[in-house]
Amino acid sequence: MDHSTATVTHGRSVWDGGASPMGASYGKLMMWFFLMSDAFTFSGLLITYGLVRSSNPAYVGTPSDFFFSTEHWPIPEKVFDAIPFFHGVEAPLVFVGFMTFVLIMSSVTMVLAVEAGHRMDRAAVEKWMLWTIIGGLTFLGCQAWEWTHFIVGTDTPTLMKVFDTKLGGWKEMEVLGANLHVNQYGPPAFADFFFFITGFHGFHVFSGVLLNFLIYYNAVTGLYDRRGHYEMVEKVGLYWHFVDLVWVFVFTFFYLV
Amino acid sequence: MAHKEPEIVVLPPDTEKIKKLWRVAGILLLVTIVEFIIAFTLPHGAAKTFLFVLLTIVKAGYIVGEFMHLRYEVKVLFWSVLIPMIFVVWMLVAFVYEGTKIVTY
Numbered sequence: 001m002d003h004s005t006a007t008v009t010h011g012r013s014v015w016d017g018g019a020s021p022m023g024a025s026y027g028k029l030m031m032w033f034f035l036m037s038d039a040f041t042f043s044g045l046l047i048t049y050g051l052v053r054s055s056n057p058a059y060v061g062t063p064s065d066f067f068f069s070t071e072h073w074p075i076p077e078k079v080f081d082a083i084p085f086f087h088g089v090e091a092p093l094v095f096v097g098f099m100t101f102v103l104i105m106s107s108v109t110m111v112l113a114v115e116a117g118h119r120m121d122r123a124a125v126e127k128w129m130l131w132t133i134i135g136g137l138t139f140l141g142c143q144a145w146e147w148t149h150f151i152v153g154t155d156t157p158t159l160m161k162v163f164d165t166k167l168g169g170w171k172e173m174e175v176l177g178a179n180l181h182v183n184q185y186g187p188p189a190f191a192d193f194f195f196f197i198t199g200f201h202g203f204h205v206f207s208g209v210l211l212n213f214l215i216y217y218n219a220v221t222g223l224y225d226r227r228g229h230y231e232m233v234e235k236v237g238l239y240w241h242f243v244d245l246v247w248v249f250v251f252t253f254f255y256l257v
Numbered sequence: 258m259a260h261k262e263p264e265i266v267v268l269p270p271d272t273e274k275i276k277k278l279w280r281v282a283g284i285l286l287l288v289t290i291v292e293f294i295i296a297f298t299l300p301h302g303a304a305k306t307f308l309f310v311l312l313t314i315v316k317a318g319y320i321v322g323e324f325m326h327l328r329y330e331v332k333v334l335f336w337s338v339l340i341p342m343i344f345v346v347w348m349l350v351a352f353v354y355e356g357t358k359i360v361t362y
């Protein structure tokens with residue numbers, strides 16, 4: 001299957017950089033290298049999460065008897081069980097499932113934009129890029145709601161043992177919502193990892209939407225038609241799929257396991 | 258250089274390829290639905306975690322292989338991307354195991 005839309009080899013000898021050793025153009029290869037390094041960063045975050053989680057005691061008992069405590073790591077489906085506009089309705093993992101759906105669909109529209117780019121079909125590239133941007137923005141909006149709910153908390157506060165630095169000892173107190181110091185769902189590290197991992201991923205989605213918009217703008221103004229190829233769509237597409245890929249892992253390790 | 262507009266030939270959509278992409282999307286959604294069913298039917302434990310990891314790798318394979326097109330790239334590129342990931346898996350297993358040996362109070 002011939003894939004490379006652009007070849008940088010025109011009029012260059014092998015010794016002048018005319019050869020692409022991995023059968024991919026310079027830009028695509030560099031995008032792959034960047035994604036590798038980015039994968040290591042996310043792996044670092046998720047592995048640290050695994051380390052801290054396995055060092056904390058797991059909840060023993062049936063999920064229906066589950067209660068929030070710093071003594072055990074929370075079951076994710078008991079933390080993420082809210083959906084917008086339905087206050088008090090328990091819908092475990094439904095909202096995050098919707099977010100997964102949105103991101104996968106935006107990945108599909110992205111790959112369709114890449115396919116349209118191979119055919120030099122500007123109108124189709126514009127259409128699919130726009131859908132991808134809409135998908136990205138929808139995901140960001142959902143995440144904003146998710147974070148807000150996580151920070152504000154549930155209806156009833158949790159009585160928790162919290163280390164007071166002024167007192168220099170432990171004290172019982174009612175905790176509502178979450179911050180980096182204390183949270184009502186479980187050990188402080190639980191909320192810290194939530195903020196850092198989903199936050200870092202959300203930042204990637206945000207920059208992905210910006211890049212997608214740039215590509216959309218360039219396609220609309222006809223830059224890629226003048227250039228003779230739509231390889232930029234492909235490169236940014238790689239990044240966007242990677243963002244989707246990371247979410248697949250975050251979804252499993254943070255929300256399901 | 259930019260004196261004359263280059264001739265742009267728009268090719269018709271490759272329906273075969275597009276159909277395949279939608280099929281991959283269907284598989285991804287199906288696997289996610291299966292994950293959901295597992296999440297609420299099986300008891301928490303090692304078997305469940307193993308299943309989740311397995312399904313995640315299936316999803317990752319489709320995304321990287323089909324969407325990111327890695328399956329069709331040159332073999333050198335394919336393995337340059339995949340081989341380093343072995344170390345990530347090793348690191349994950351090692352650290353999760355080490356974590357169980359840390360006593361927290």
